[in-house]
Amino acid sequence: MKKMIQNYITRITENDIASLASQNGIYLNQREVTVLYQMIKNDYEILLYGDSRPLWALLSQQLQKENYEKIYQFYLFYKNKYQSFL
Numbered sequence: 768m769k770k771m772i773q774n775y776i777t778r779i780t781e782n783d784i785a786s787l788a789s790q791n792g793i794y795l796n797q798r799e800v801t802v803l804y805q806m807i808k809n810d811y812e813i814l815l816y817g818d819s820r821p822l823w824a825l826l827s828q829q830l831q832k833e834n835y836e837k838i839y840q841f842y843l844f845y846k847n848k849y850q851s852f853l
Contacts, residue, residue, distance in 0.1 A: 776807065814842070
């Protein structure tokens with residue numbers, strides 16, 4: 768599973784992030800899309816397998832409060848849902 772995730776991450780684009788967010792009622796500006804894209808590309812292993820609290824603390828300062836809260840809830844929902852596959 769880790770290899771599949773790694774392969775997906777290498778192909779993900781900023782447009783993918785913006786599209787997924789908007790499909791879930793999260794409307795990001797371009798700066799927020801770029802911040803999330805860079806975090807996902809660089810730190811996805813920490814988000815999935817490590818202590819991601821420092822990353823979320825950093826994101827809380829870089830995203831609009833409403834978007835941060837929605838993204839964090841989205842992350843928690845799917846991380847919990849698919850935890851057994853990670």
